[in-house]
Amino acid sequence: MTDASSPRTSRRARVRAPQLTGKGGWLNTGDKQYTLADLRGRIVILDFWTFCCINCLHVLDELRELERKHRDTVVIIGVHSPKFVHEAEHQAVADAVERYGVEHPVLDDPELATWKQYAVRAWPTLVVIDPEGYVVAQHAGEGHAHAIERLVEELETEHAAKGTLRRGDGPYVAPEPEPTVLRFPGRAIALPSGNFLVSDTTRHQLVELAADGETVVRRIGQGDRGHTDSTWVRSRFNEPQGLALLPDGSVAVADTVNHMIRRFDPETGRFTTLAGTGHQWMQGEPTSGTAREVSLSSPWDVAWWNGKLWIAMAGVHQLWAYDPNDNTVAVTAGTTNEGLVDGPGPEAWFAQPSGLAATADRLWVADSETSALRWVDLDGAVHTAVGTGLFDFGHRDGAAEQALLQHPLGVTALPDGSVAISDTYNHALRRYDPATGQVTTLATDLREPSDAVLVGDEILVVESARHRLTRLRLPEEAVRVESVAHRTQRAATEVAPGELKLDVIFQAPAGQKLDTRYGPSTRLLVSATPPELLVGGEGAGTDLNRALTLNSAVAEGVLHVSAMAASCDDDPANEYPACHVHQQDWGVPVRLTSGGADRLPLVLAGMDDRDGRDDQDA
Numbered sequence: 001m002t003d004a005s006s007p008r009t010s011r012r013a014r015v016r017a018p019q020l021t022g023k024g025g026w027l028n029t030g031d032k033q034y035t036l037a038d039l040r041g042r043i044v045i046l047d048f049w050t051f052c053c054i055n056c057l058h059v060l061d062e063l064r065e066l067e068r069k070h071r072d073t074v075v076i077i078g079v080h081s082p083k084f085v086h087e088a089e090h091q092a093v094a095d096a097v098e099r100y101g102v103e104h105p106v107l108d109d110p111e112l113a114t115w116k117q118y119a120v121r122a123w124p125t126l127v128v129i130d131p132e133g134y135v136v137a138q139h140a141g142e143g144h145a146h147a148i149e150r151l152v153e154e155l156e157t158e159h160a161a162k163g164t165l166r167r168g169d170g171p172y173v174a175p176e177p178e179p180t181v182l183r184f185p186g187r188a189i190a191l192p193s194g195n196f197l198v199s200d201t202t203r204h205q206l207v208e209l210a211a212d213g214e215t216v217v218r219r220i221g222q223g224d225r226g227h228t229d230s231t232w233v234r235s236r237f238n239e240p241q242g243l244a245l246l247p248d249g250s251v252a253v254a255d256t257v258n259h260m261i262r263r264f265d266p267e268t269g270r271f272t273t274l275a276g277t278g279h280q281w282m283q284g285e286p287t288s289g290t291a292r293e294v295s296l297s298s299p300w301d302v303a304w305w306n307g308k309l310w311i312a313m314a315g316v317h318q319l320w321a322y323d324p325n326d327n328t329v330a331v332t333a334g335t336t337n338e339g340l341v342d343g344p345g346p347e348a349w350f351a352q353p354s355g356l357a358a359t360a361d362r363l364w365v366a367d368s369e370t371s372a373l374r375w376v377d378l379d380g381a382v383h384t385a386v387g388t389g390l391f392d393f394g395h396r397d398g399a400a401e402q403a404l405l406q407h408p409l410g411v412t413a414l415p416d417g418s419v420a421i422s423d424t425y426n427h428a429l430r431r432y433d434p435a436t437g438q439v440t441t442l443a444t445d446l447r448e449p450s451d452a453v454l455v456g457d458e459i460l461v462v463e464s465a466r467h468r469l470t471r472l473r474l475p476e477e478a479v480r481v482e483s484v485a486h487r488t489q490r491a492a493t494e495v496a497p498g499e500l501k502l503d504v505i506f507q508a509p510a511g512q513k514l515d516t517r518y519g520p521s522t523r524l525l526v527s528a529t530p531p532e533l534l535v536g537g538e539g540a541g542t543d544l545n546r547a548l549t550l551n552s553a554v555a556e557g558v559l560h561v562s563a564m565a566a567s568c569d570d571d572p573a574n575e576y577p578a579c580h581v582h583q584q585d586w587g588v589p590v591r592l593t594s595g596g597a598d599r600l601p602l603v604l605a606g607m608d609d610r611d612g613r614d615d616q617d618a
Helices: 054-069 090-099 113-117 145-162
Strands: 025-027 043-049 074-080 106-108 125-129 134-140 188-190 196-200 205-209 216-220 240-245 251-255 260-265 270-275 288-290 299-305 308-313 318-323 328-333 353-358 363-367 372-376 381-386 392-395 410-413 419-423 428-433 438-443 449-455 458-463 468-473 484-487 493-495 498-506 512-514 522-529 534-536 539-541 545-550 556-569 579-592 599-606
Touching: 025 090, 043 054, 043 113, 043 145, 054 074, 054 145, 074 090, 090 106, 125 145, 134 145, 134 579, 145 579, 188 240, 188 449, 196 240, 205 240, 251 299, 251 308, 260 299, 308 353, 363 410, 363 419, 410 449, 419 449, 419 458, 428 449, 498 522, 498 556, 522 534, 522 545, 556 599, 579 599
Parallel strands: 043 074, 074 106, 240 299, 299 353, 353 410, 493 579, 498 599
Antiparallel strands: 025 106, 043 125, 125 134, 134 599, 188 196, 196 205, 205 216, 240 251, 251 260, 260 270, 288 328, 299 308, 308 318, 318 328, 353 363, 363 372, 372 381, 392 484, 410 419, 419 428, 428 438, 449 458, 458 468, 498 545, 512 556, 522 539, 522 556, 534 545, 556 579
16 A cells, blocks of 8 residues: 555656547537547546446536536546446436436446456546546545545646646537426335325426326426425425335435435425435444434435334445434444345345335345345344345346346335335346245336336336336236346456455545544455455455455455545644545455466555556556
């Protein structure tokens, strides 16, 4: 690890930036194709993302202010690099760009060509390229916007003095808006009145529909990003998702990008905030307490179960619960580590839990990044019904232990004790029956279904990417679907068996240093799938360098690495310096070969000084 507290050298490490290549072409440019040469003179920030990834969505939000403040000098380019097969479809990428309000050019790279050229290892990764076309920094994970802004300001000053900075309008061209009633709706619930309430996510509104599921009764919210508790006309949201009917007839709303749980009273039409501060929860912050004094992280769905409002906290891979009796929130399951591990709630691992459904004795969970269906029992223990881990997915029916899903976002309890699964990236509605242990397909040709509502002997599916609710009759027999299995397209890193040196590179931003006032300011957690891949080096520690020992009897697997570093302003005169947390989780597929590498560098922030490419053309 580079010494993060040492002064920044006057000669910044630079690597010639590889060209941008993507078979899918460009979005948000008015059909114009770009090269790095076209952008010479501008500061370019490449954002390697994939639209399934909650951390990538957090970074999109982090970059909005930087984008606005430096619009005449900075060009942000999203490089979309898919994990799931569905994410390699060009139309799906175009939908995601609109869905999440991306206001910069996006290069669709379905074959990961640019990802490989820049040696990226994780979503999200940010790469900064100076006006002369050199890479000057790389950052993985969240929490880097402040550091990148400082670097941008340095580069503006440096290149303005050299005459190599070119100001002006960027290449972004806004697409034409589409006139649909709903736009990428997320969730729907049936109201006691017989009407439906839908989260119209991309338009930052809720919409009440009549019993036909089509006629608009009222639009709720102003329709722009914000947080305002007021009447149904004046209230504001930020990409609302989950909805749950509460015992008193009011509705809980997962206001996802505001990191809040809101309450809507359909009778009075007024909104209040139940939980959250409006700021994203970060490592080290409280995980329980008075509901409006504890920060949340991208709550994606909510469900009333066992006397509490349960929250699928997608942003930190956990389940939380709001207790109305004492107005508190607390973690109920999950460690914040991303993966699939069953057991008591405090020991379980989730991966972006996104959908909830309650029955008398189970809370069902759609665990999207592991393509899994999970459930919580009345004792708080977590179990897996369908799914094996982060990198296996597909469309396969049959016995649950070998069945496959692809990034499901919703789950709906059915009267016979089974559940319907909104199998989002398979464009299908699936069914799991715990009595038989079988998975079947109920319907196909649905476009990114994200939720479903039972209405008598019919089911109303939220077809998110078709911008509508679709009414289906529950079939008596399953649909026959050809079995398909997939693994992520990411190439495995070849490493040698035996000792592997893990280096997490972190360089504190200019003007900052590691915050050691209260003890170590870095954290490293390492584990593996399968667990026997690691003979030594697993577990938690504070050093960002570690010697791992890999088992030569295991041919391949995944190393799970979670790193965190806290840095603060380095000004002795400032009694209360501003501090920032940088964090990232890596899932690194590895293959053991005799000629493989004996070092695994993972860049959290900065540049790997040992990559041997300083000032060379790549």
